[in-house]
Amino acid sequence: MPDLTKQKxxxxxxxEFGMVRHTADDLIHRDHADKNEHPLRFQGxxxxxxxxxxxxxxSQRDLxxxxxxxxxxxxxxxxxxxxxxxxxxxxxxxxxxxxxxxxTDLGRATAATETAEVPEFLNVLTDTELDQLAAILTKINASxxxxxxxxxxxxxxxxxxxxxxxxxxxFL
Amino acid sequence: MPDLTKQKxxxxxxxEFGMVRHTADDLIHRDHADKNEHPLRFQGxxxxxxxxxxxxxxSQRDLxxxxxxxxxxxxxxxxxxxxxxxxxxxxxxxxxxxxxxxxTDLGRATAATETAEVPEFLNVLTDTELDQLAAILTKINASxxxxxxxxxxxxxxxxxxxxxxxxxxxFL
DNA sequence: AATTTTAGTCAGGGGGACCTGATTAAAATG
DNA sequence: CATTTTAATCAGGTCCCCCTGACTAAAATT
Numbered sequence: 190m191p192d193l194t195k196q197k198x199x200x201x202x203x204x205e206f207g208m209v210r211h212t213a214d215d216l217i218h219r220d221h222a223d224k225n226e227h228p229l230r231f232q233g234x235x236x237x238x239x240x241x242x243x244x245x246x247x248s249q250r251d252l253x254x255x256x257x258x259x260x261x262x263x264x265x266x267x268x269x270x271x272x273x274x275x276x277x278x279x280x281x282x283x284x285x286x287x288x289x290x291x292x293t294d295l296g297r298a299t300a301a302t303e304t305a306e307v308p309e310f311l312n313v314l315t316d317t318e319l320d321q322l323a324a325i326l327t328k329i330n331a332s333x334x335x336x337x338x339x340x341x342x343x344x345x346x347x348x349x350x351x352x353x354x355x356x357x358x359x360f361l
Numbered sequence: 362m363p364d365l366t367k368q369k370x371x372x373x374x375x376x377e378f379g380m381v382r383h384t385a386d387d388l389i390h391r392d393h394a395d396k397n398e399h400p401l402r403f404q405g406x407x408x409x410x411x412x413x414x415x416x417x418x419x420s421q422r423d424l425x426x427x428x429x430x431x432x433x434x435x436x437x438x439x440x441x442x443x444x445x446x447x448x449x450x451x452x453x454x455x456x457x458x459x460x461x462x463x464x465t466d467l468g469r470a471t472a473a474t475e476t477a478e479v480p481e482f483l484n485v486l487t488d489t490e491l492d493q494l495a496a497i498l499t500k501i502n503a504s505x506x507x508x509x510x511x512x513x514x515x516x517x518x519x520x521x522x523x524x525x526x527x528x529x530x531x532f533l
Numbered sequence: 534a535a536t537t538t539t540a541g542t543c544a545g546g547g548g549g550a551c552c553t554g555a556t557t558a559a560a561a562t563g
Numbered sequence: 564c565a566t567t568t569t570a571a572t573c574a575g576g577t578c579c580c581c582c583t584g585a586c587t588a589a590a591a592t593t
Contacts, residue, residue: 420540420541421540421541422539422540422541425540432540432541432542433541433542433543436541436542436543456539456540458540458541459539459540459541460540460541
């Protein structure tokens with residue numbers, strides 16, 4: 190069993206990291222006349238974008254199912270994304286009840302960008318530290334996946350698929 | 362200069378961590394009939410609580426200044442916390458314009474609890490990994506502090522003070 | 534004493550993540 | 564063909580973070 194003191198220390202640093210990062214983001218976004226903010230977390234509109242960048246052309250219904258959202262929430266997010274010109278809606282020709290959502294170039298770029306840029310703070314780490322960090326996070330993530338899977342296997346499938354597919358390009 | 366591939370890999374893991382953690386939290390909070398959710402990030406009501414647990418009895422004005430919020434936002438958060446019985450408001454006797462905010466026992470406990478518990482996912486790490494993680498986060502945090510300081514020195518002071526004071530107990 | 538600054542309040546707004554309920558239009562099915 | 568299921572939509576709600584504008588009451592200044 191791991192040393193509790195070490196755990197606490199790491200936990201504290203993690204909390205601190207969250208706070209500091211949030212504040213740093215805040216400053217940067219606020220100053221630069223932030224047109225499109227981009228936290229793009231695995232939430233709301235961000236979720237939709239991620240799912241679409243994995244599989245473009247899904248129907249709202251599909252998105253809702255895959256992301257564990259109600260049809261209404263999904264519609265709301267999609268509409269917001271349409272306003273931001275990140276996705277488009279069009280009726281399916283084969284089943285005219287369905288609305289197919291497509292990423293626009295901007296949407297694709299946004300989703301990719303999010304993912305494409307390495308946060309500057311990683312520049313301060315050495316190669317060894319980067320390796321260590323990646324290894325540690327891999328373990329932590331695995332443990333969290335496990336937790337999700339135990340709590341809700343159905344949801345786990347959809348989630349894990351979306352996430353890992355999205356991030357696959359990162360690990361080549 | 363560090364290896365870009367390693368940076369990307371670590372960055373990807375970090376993003377993944379964010380997503381997975383969010384989803385895991387989600388599941389847990391949703392299921393357990395979540396009375397008081399606890400993200401308590403460095404935002405909104407959480408900010409107030411953190412600042413007060415560092416220095417109790419601040420006026421709203423002080424809080425606003427220290428947390429880079431408008432007086433109105435501060436008032437809103439404070440009022441919400443009052444409703445949740447986490448803080449109390451009382452007029453200052455020396456300057457009757459001022460309202461002094463105090464943490465209630467519950468408020469103090471909440472702020473502490475947040476901070477007191479080690480996330481379960483740290484259990485999967487070995488002592489060595491915990492040390493590595495702490496060391497890495499220390500570097501990253503320092504770099505982010507730097508960024509904040511460069512962008513906005515005034516804000517940095519207030520922020521850094523609040524955060525490090527709050528987390529000081531963690532590192533004894 | 535008159536004016537100005539300061540601490541708060543109220544009102545209202547913008548954006549975000551979600552949800553339930555009711556309704557419509559188009560498929561699927563008996 | 565009539566009914567039922569399905570994909571979406573509208574309407575309305577809850578809560579969160581945060582801001583600007585207008586206004587009051589109490590100190591500080593002139």
